[in-house]
Amino acid sequence: MGRVSGRSCIVTGAAQGIGRAIGEALLDAGADVCFADINGEKVAGVAEASRQRAEAGGGRVTSAAVDVTDRAQVRAMIAHAVEMFGKLDVKFNNAGVNKPMNFLDVTEDNWNFIMGVNGLGCMIGMQEAARQMIAQGGGGKIVNTASIASRQGFDNVAPYCASKWAVVSLTQSGARDLAKHDITVTGFAPGVVATEMWEEVDRDLMAIGASERPGQAMEEFSADILKGRVATPEDITGTTTFLASRDSDYMTGQIVMIDGGMTLV
Template identity: 80%
Template sequence: MADGARGRLSGRSCIVTGAAQGIGRAIGEALLEEGGDVCFADINAEMAEDVARANKERSARSGGKVAWAKVDVTKRDQVQAMIDKAVDAFGKLDVKFNNAGINKPLNFLDVTEDNWRTIMEVNGLGVLIGMQEAAKQMISQGGGGKIINTASIASRQGFDNVAPYCASKWAVVSLTQSGARDLAKHNITVTGFGPGVVATEMWRQLDKDLMEIGVSEREGQAIEEFSADILRGRVATPSDITGTTTFLASRESDYMTGQIVMIDGGMTLV
């Protein structure tokens, strides 16, 4: 961004969870490019700090500020501390991305209670807590805000080897709709986006996990098979996602709420 230019996120304070790598990091960097103040939050404190440090030059160029925080999104006190840290650094909270998520594939009949609880706690409860605490901060400021949740193609249909993950992402859709209805009176919008197959660390690990449980026989097979029906003809990169996420964080999406925008190259047509 040229000196003196104002981006679409100038003057807006943002938090992105799960921001140490993959989609989360790309979301945060795109917000910085548009002049936003961004707190990169992750359960891995060292990686979050490294990402924030790596983005100092980008933030200086765009006019935004950068911070980082360690957070386990299933722990309310840690979520509150993360928000307090961002508010201390930036003065307020305008945009909260609930992006942190996990997956651990198991064949349907092999899903255990521990597998279910772990995935649902992070992907479901973590989103609920993140929405609640962000909304409380935004309400206390009196200026509204935006909450944006990461859903998935798995929020539109069930897959046999990742049933708890699918259930957790369907929960994200429901929480987005419920939050949108409740928080409208406070001028807080709640939206989400649904990525498909994205070339990130999470998908590379998923590919390995599916080999371990016998779903695929060779490295790359699972991604190839999942990607076969993408109308755009290729897997996504994180930069394919950030045009939409920046739009959802910007004032250009102020009339949107309760909606999930699919960014999957045409995998799910619903």
């Protein structure tokens, strides 16, 4: 039996990167997993590619297209997962966006876009998951994706930093409110992770003149990592599977740093 055998999980932002790796690791550990993403076609392909993995782990897999800022779509995603798996045990609010701009150039549109997905999307995801967990009884787990940017501000990504500080606050607030329902709320904070999102951020930083060549931003951001290298998505999943498992049942309101020693707090 795997560490999360029999547990029904939803992972948003799961079409690529950290979200996809979280879902795949959960399948390996025996969970039922709904891979969810705004790119419905891409995430459906991820789920299909994971079917053999699910069978090997003893779980089931499905997918859902969702805009995490749209409450009706979030409710529909949860309803789909419950229809497929019978319940919802663990909800990963992992979907996130970034669009670097120099601090003095940040616009209302940039702020609203990033805060909408990373902040409001997390809040809606927590609320609707909790409502389902309360209705079905038996408690549950909500896990939010924060960032090193939730612990330290960076000049070219101010709205992103603010949004990830919001994730920490939402995690603590949710933990306090939902404890009476036996629902735990935790989170994890990755550092520099080699994903498609980082590749896009690298291009954006070049476009605004914050770096001069491909890869420079990652090199500079990762220079102080004590482990001596950037992370892969698979470096994150040992912790995320732990947070989804019974091993973390006495843990709530906490953010686990997974940054190779980049930010010591």
